[in-house]
Every structure is written in structure tokens, then in C-alpha cells.
Amino acid sequence: MRCSFFSLGLIGLLTAGHALAAAPPAPPLTSGAAAQALYAQWFVPHSAQASASAQQLHSQVQQYCAGQAGLAAARAQFTQASQDWERLSALAMGPQIERRTARMVDFQPLRLPLLKTALRKAPQDLAAMETVGAPAKGFPAAEHLLWVDVAQPHTPACHYVGLVTAELAQEMHDLHQANLTASASTALDFHSTAEFLNQWIGGLERLRWQSMDKPLRSASPGKPAAVTRAPSQGTLTSWQAQWSSLRHLAVGDVRQPDHVSIARLVEAQGWTRLADELRTAVQQADAAMQAVDRVELARTTPASRALSQLKHLVENDVALALDVTIGFSDADGD
Structure with a gap:
């Protein structure tokens, strides 16, 4: 399999990195500048990392399928790329929502019959991949073909994995470019505080309910839990990647005192004690x-309870302090 059907190239990655390095400092954290700070400080660097990892995944899969590298290297890069995506996608705002990136690259769960149909059709290029539905593509399809029905080098199945990862790399690249554009926009204003808070709560609930509680509670002796990244045994690291982003966006990092966070927004309104309660x-x-430490309901229940208590504090006390109305999300559990 040759790389002619897709390649961002080293020049593209260096250009993205140069643009990020040359970006002006984020403005002070005021209500009018918070949105631009969030894009400049969070979405741009994390989408740059996700783009670079996805391109490396595509390159590694190409080498594997050409018989030039081992399966272990492709699997390791899949783990890196999927975790970088999960860190980015823990908070969904702006271009990520507009482009429906999550559906395109990480439709859950994988629809195995659709994947088998796509493999029988054996698409030859990215144009042909446009006829394949999202449930048979993205990270779940790549994971299945690297761990379960392992695609062997020099086979149509391996070519399909190459096309899947090419699409992943293209979308991550385009998303990064869209985030760069958003970070430079002077039209951004914080409705942003309301959007940020609502989407952060939505991300927390997706982790607590959709990723952890719901699949584990739905499992039975004859029906394993349909948790994310089960084939690659990456479920725990997937949960931790999402949580690390939500934690950072909630309280920030002492090494980055000028970065936007929910706690800083609360302090900016004079609610110091509430900010401490949030921390x-x-x-x-x-x-x-x-x-x-295990993908078991008994092990996740205390964490689920703590996440629920955190959500309650943010959607009530913090939202009131910031004068934000919290809307109902389809991520909400029972």
C-alpha cells in the first residue's frame, strides 16, 4: 500500500507547529476574552497534538501493511492517537461540534456487520470511503482490525485500515486548522462562559454515565460490558485521559497560572470560597x-459518586455564581 492517497507531510506538521509558536499571548482573562483564551490555550495545542498523533498512526499503519514494521508499533501508535483524541474531545465546543468530529472519528459502539460489509466492498481510495458509514470507520474500526480480526500485511483488510487512519488524520488536521481560525476570531464572546460550563458538565456526564456507569450496569454474565477501547485493553487509560482534561479545565494547573479554568472564572467574580470548594x-x-484499577462496577462506583457530587456543585452553585443557565444534555444519566 502506498501513501499516495493521503499525506499531510512533515512540512504541514512543521507549519502547524510554527503557527502555534508564533501565536500572540492570550489576552487577560476577562469575560470578553475568555473564549479566545480557551481556544488559544486549550483547543489549539490539543488539536495540534491529536493531529500529529493521527498522522503518525496513519504512517505506522502504512509501514505495517507494507511489511516494513511490526504490529506492535501500529498498536502502540493507535493507543497514543486515541488518547490524544480523548483528551481533546472531553470538552466539545465550536468546530468540534460544528464538524461532528466525534461521530466521524469515534462512533460508539462499532457496528461490526457494517464493517464486514465495508470490507467486502473493499474501497480503494478516500473518495470511495465516503460511501462507508461512520459506524464502520474511525478509531473503533481501526482498533478492531488491529486487535480482533487482525488485518495482515498486503491484504485488502490492511488497505482498509490505511484508509480509515487516513480519514482520521485528515479530520484531525482539518479540526486543528478550524481551531486556529477560531482562536484568531475577534467575534468570539462568552456566551462562552455559559457554553464552556454547559459543555464541561456534558463532558463530565459522558465520562461518568456513558463511558463508565451505563455499560457496566448493562453488562451480564453472557453480555460483556460494551466499554470504550475494550479490544485494546485501553478502557482505563481512556477514562483517565478524559478525566485529566476535565480536571485541568475545572481548576487549571499551577504551572500555567494564566490559563482559563472554571475556578478562575469563579474567582474573577469574587467567589473565592466557592473556588476553593470547587478545587x-x-x-x-x-x-x-x-x-x-479495574473495569468493574464495584471499582468504579466510588468514582461515579464523586463525579456526580462534583457535577452537582458546578451545575448549581458555580452556575449560579457565574449567572449561567444549565441546559439538559443528552449525556445526562438517570
């Missing part, structure tokens, strides 16, 4: 999440 709740949730 304490995040610390408690973090301890509970770090204690999850």
Missing part, C-alpha cells in the same frame, strides 16, 4: 478516579 471537590474526584 476540593475536584481533588476528591481525582482521588476516586485514580483508585479505579
Whole structure:
């Protein structure tokens, strides 16, 4: 399999990195500048990392399928790329929502019959991949063909994995470019505080309910839990990647004191004690999440409870302090 059907190239990656390095400093954190700070400080660097990892995944799969590298290297790069995507996607705003990136690159769960149909059709290029539905593509399809029905080098199945990862790399590249554009926009304003808070709560609930509680509660002796990244045994790291982003966006990092976070927005409104309460709740949730060492309901229940308590604090006290109305999300559990 040759790389002619898709290649961002080293020049493209260096250009993206140069654009990021040359970006002006983020403006002070005021209500009018918070959106631009969020894009400049969070979405641009994380989408750059996700783009680079996805391109490397595509390159590694090409080498594997050409018989020039081993399966282990492709699997390792899949793990890196999927975790970089999960860190980015924990908070979904702006271009990520507009482009429906999550559906395109990480439709859950994989629809195996559709994947088998796509393999029988054996698309030859990216144009042909446009006729393949999202449930048979993206990270879940690549994972299945690298761990379960392992695609062998020099086969149509391996060519299909190459096309899947090419699409992943293209979307991550385009998403990064869209985030760069958004970060430079002077039209951004924080409705942003409301959008940020609502989408952060939605991300927390996706982790707590959709990723952890719901699949584990739906499992039975004859029906394994349909958790994310089960084939690659990456479920725990997937959960931790999402949580690391949510934690950072909630309380920030002492090494980046000028970065936007929910706690800083609360402090900017004069609610110092509430900001401290938020930090304490995040610390408690973090301890509970770090204690999850197995994909079992009994092990995740304390973490789920801590995440629920954190959500309650943010959607009530924090939202009131910031004068934000919290809307109902389809990520909400029972």
C-alpha cells in the first residue's frame, strides 16, 4: 500500500507547529476574552497534538501493511492517537461540534456487520470511503482490525485500515486548522462562559454515565460490558485521559497560572470560597478516579459518586455564581 492517497507531510506538521509558536499571548482573562483564551490555550495545542498523533498512526499503519514494521508499533501508535483524541474531545465546543468530529472519528459502539460489509466492498481510495458509514470507520474500526480480526500485511483488510487512519488524520488536521481560525476570531464572546460550563458538565456526564456507569450496569454474565477501547485493553487509560482534561479545565494547573479554568472564572467574580470548594471537590474526584484499577462496577462506583457530587456543585452553585443557565444534555444519566 502506498501513501499516495493521503499525506499531510512533515512540512504541514512543521507549519502547524510554527503557527502555534508564533501565536500572540492570550489576552487577560476577562469575560470578553475568555473564549479566545480557551481556544488559544486549550483547543489549539490539543488539536495540534491529536493531529500529529493521527498522522503518525496513519504512517505506522502504512509501514505495517507494507511489511516494513511490526504490529506492535501500529498498536502502540493507535493507543497514543486515541488518547490524544480523548483528551481533546472531553470538552466539545465550536468546530468540534460544528464538524461532528466525534461521530466521524469515534462512533460508539462499532457496528461490526457494517464493517464486514465495508470490507467486502473493499474501497480503494478516500473518495470511495465516503460511501462507508461512520459506524464502520474511525478509531473503533481501526482498533478492531488491529486487535480482533487482525488485518495482515498486503491484504485488502490492511488497505482498509490505511484508509480509515487516513480519514482520521485528515479530520484531525482539518479540526486543528478550524481551531486556529477560531482562536484568531475577534467575534468570539462568552456566551462562552455559559457554553464552556454547559459543555464541561456534558463532558463530565459522558465520562461518568456513558463511558463508565451505563455499560457496566448493562453488562451480564453472557453480555460483556460494551466499554470504550475494550479490544485494546485501553478502557482505563481512556477514562483517565478524559478525566485529566476535565480536571485541568475545572481548576487549571499551577504551572500555567494564566490559563482559563472554571475556578478562575469563579474567582474573577469574587467567589473565592466557592473556588476553593470547587478545587476540593475536584481533588476528591481525582482521588476516586485514580483508585479505579479495574473495569468493574464495584471499582468504579466510588468514582461515579464523586463525579456526580462534583457535577452537582458546578451545575448549581458555580452556575449560579457565574449567572449561567444549565441546559439538559443528552449525556445526562438517570
